[in-house]
Amino acid sequence: MSSIIEMPVLVMEKIIEFSDFKAVLTLRQVCRDFRNFIDVLRDSKLPDSAIKAIVIVSDYEEDDSKITMDFLFSDNHFDSFEYSEMEHSRTFETKENPERRTTTDLGDSNIVDVAIRDLEWILKFQKSDLNGSYFYFDDFRLHNDSSIYTLPIKVSNMLNVSGRKIKTRELSITTYNKSNNIMSVLPFADSETLTSLDLIPLEEGIIIIDEIAEIAKTEQWKATKELKCDFCLMNLNVEDICHFSRMKIKIPSITARDLDFLKKTYISSSKFVHAFFDLGCFNDIEEISDLWGPAFTPGLSKHFWYFRRKNSDEKVLRIEFYRNIEAFIFEIVESKDVPNGAVIHDYNGN
Amino acid sequence: MSSTEQGTSSAAPAEPTTAPESAAAPEVPESFYYVHGKDKVVHKVSAGALQHSALIHGMISNLGYTEEQAKANPFPFENIDGDILQMVVDWCNQHKGKPTPPEDTNLPKQKEKLFDLVLAVNYLEIKELLTYCCKQVAMMVKGKSPEEIREIWMIPTDAEDEAAEKEAKKRAGKEAAGETAAAAGDAK
Numbered sequence: 297m298s299s300i301i302e303m304p305v306l307v308m309e310k311i312i313e314f315s316d317f318k319a320v321l322t323l324r325q326v327c328r329d330f331r332n333f334i335d336v337l338r339d340s341k342l343p344d345s346a347i348k349a350i351v352i353v354s355d356y357e358e359d360d361s362k363i364t365m366d367f368l369f370s371d372n373h374f375d376s377f378e379y380s381e382m383e384h385s386r387t388f389e390t391k392e393n394p395e396r397r398t399t400t401d402l403g404d405s406n407i408v409d410v411a412i413r414d415l416e417w418i419l420k421f422q423k424s425d426l427n428g429s430y431f432y433f434d435d436f437r438l439h440n441d442s443s444i445y446t447l448p449i450k451v452s453n454m455l456n457v458s459g460r461k462i463k464t465r466e467l468s469i470t471t472y473n474k475s476n477n478i479m480s481v482l483p484f485a486d487s488e489t490l491t492s493l494d495l496i497p498l499e500e501g502i503i504i505i506d507e508i509a510e511i512a513k514t515e516q517w518k519a520t521k522e523l524k525c526d527f528c529l530m531n532l533n534v535e536d537i538c539h540f541s542r543m544k545i546k547i548p549s550i551t552a553r554d555l556d557f558l559k560k561t562y563i564s565s566s567k568f569v570h571a572f573f574d575l576g577c578f579n580d581i582e583e584i585s586d587l588w589g590p591a592f593t594p595g596l597s598k599h600f601w602y603f604r605r606k607n608s609d610e611k612v613l614r615i616e617f618y619r620n621i622e623a624f625i626f627e628i629v630e631s632k633d634v635p636n637g638a639v640i641h642d643y644n645g646n
Numbered sequence: 647m648s649s650t651e652q653g654t655s656s657a658a659p660a661e662p663t664t665a666p667e668s669a670a671a672p673e674v675p676e677s678f679y680y681v682h683g684k685d686k687v688v689h690k691v692s693a694g695a696l697q698h699s700a701l702i703h704g705m706i707s708n709l710g711y712t713e714e715q716a717k718a719n720p721f722p723f724e725n726i727d728g729d730i731l732q733m734v735v736d737w738c739n740q741h742k743g744k745p746t747p748p749e750d751t752n753l754p755k756q757k758e759k760l761f762d763l764v765l766a767v768n769y770l771e772i773k774e775l776l777t778y779c780c781k782q783v784a785m786m787v788k789g790k791s792p793e794e795i796r797e798i799w800m801i802p803t804d805a806e807d808e809a810a811e812k813e814a815k816k817r818a819g820k821e822a823a824g825e826t827a828a829a830a831g832d833a834k
Contacts, residue, residue, distance in 0.1 A: 298761040299799075300761060300801065301801065302761075302765070303761070303764065304765075307764055307765075307768050307776070307780060310776065310780035312784075313780070314780055314783075315787070316788060318789075319784070319787055319788055319789070322791065322792055323787070323792075323795065325792040326795045326796055327801050327802070327804055327807065
């Protein structure tokens, strides 16, 4: 009678290939022979985890800070890991079967290290693209006694060492005003897959990022088509944002010159759809009217301009300025929706 | 060598049946080869069925044996149990010249047999059958805990494994010591 341990490498590789990724992770715990075998297997020999979305959260609580990692699979089932600092434990739960909740005592291990190791293993099995990856880094600046404040840097180190890129279409990072936390994840998103970037401040109000240049230099920023940034970006160079086809950003103000640069870029672009500029204030309305001609003003606080686009008659660029909310909106609209009385300025790429 | 010659199983007759389309085509007599496993029971198998095995196919493709020569020289597979070789021969006969189905439900359910079958199929290089077998082995442990997997696949824990290794070393050491003592005794 033969034993599974005697199977040749090629056969074991085939068995692993036909196992689901959770079974492979379980096999690692069966015996050291399996562990050693699986640990040296090339990623291409591993099955696809079929994960569609990951959510990684560090959460400060006075009585127990936690890391949670949730995984949504393509068949819509949902697994969750929770690492408790107080309990020094990892709890695994699968939402379809809450009775199978298992808690492991992590002993002397650092819970961040355990979480990172688990994440690294799970990412090893990611072959298909994720719809979304959501990172939420709580503010641990006043709580350095908790080891969880190291989560962003440890995520970054792990991704850096493993050389692994997260193949995700949407990337969302929630953090306080620290571009480091954004940079701990953003450079490790696969730029060929990434289409949408969402940067969210932890708290309401004007939260400023003044080191945007470093973020804007990443290939991920350049490759992304959509940006939603609720941080107020200081010292922004409009050339760093004019490639987004959809965008919502907050900036303290914008010059007439930069607005005109954006207008020229958007009327020449076939991909541009919508841009929303939430401004702290805007005082160059006269200068912009000199550049673009008088605005169509359907209301006291509304200023609209219409421009023909390069190679398109059906659609035009509409630029709206709302004085009451200090916002500029650039949008591609149908020519037939231009109101009577409004002038459509001819295309002039210069 | 024992020469208990057997046809293949009744479910898969070894004799060539005349397929309707072969009536119009020029008659090419099908050649047969003979294989036996550890139990020396000889199985007569058509070259068409044996095509599934890349190993055997490679061996016979340039032989040009006559029926008598083939009969006199069965391929010996001493590393394969007789019942396992029978399963392999049956499978090859059943799937002779047919596209293989996406799943094969006729594989043995007992793990002992399945593991032996996997090793034989891997050795004989029967690609499709190996795929089915590996799928079946993987399915055995789907959704199971490490403890359950150990039980299903009869794998000792690392601690048990280490203890067994120590025991084996100890025994080997004792045997070596015994041999040395015996040799010393001889020398005297």
